[in-house]
Every structure is written in C-alpha cells, then in structure tokens.
Amino acid sequence: MHLAIGIIAAVVIFGVLVAVHEGGHFMTAKAVGVRVNEFSIGFGPLIWSKQTEKTKYSLRAIPLRWLC
16 A cells, blocks of 8 residues: 555656746747747646637647656
8 A cells, every 4th residue: 555655756756847847948939939839747648728819729538748
C-alpha cells in the first residue's frame, strides 16, 4: 500500500514539474512574440480543452511524455 501511494505521489509531483517547465517555454514564446497554436499537458486522447482567440489549451490522457 505504501509503495502504491509513493508511486502515485511521484507521478503527480513529476507531472507538476513538467507542467511548470513547459509553462516556462510557453510564457517565453509569448513574451518574444512567437505564435503558440496549442499548449497541451500530456499527449494522447483529449480530456479537456479551451480555445481562446490565439491559443488552444488542452489536457491529454497520458501526462508523461518521457514514456515514449
């Protein structure tokens, strides 16, 4: 049981770190005027998305890009 909780916690923490890291890329691109068509966390099937005037924000089913 403790091992499962540890694994889940590690995946969540890693996911947050990846999201913050990718958010830095996104904010830098926006700051220097690069057009960002989509900012997505994860890959695979779409779970949630919101389209704004310039950028589509989305959450995908597989949050860990390093698996492939």
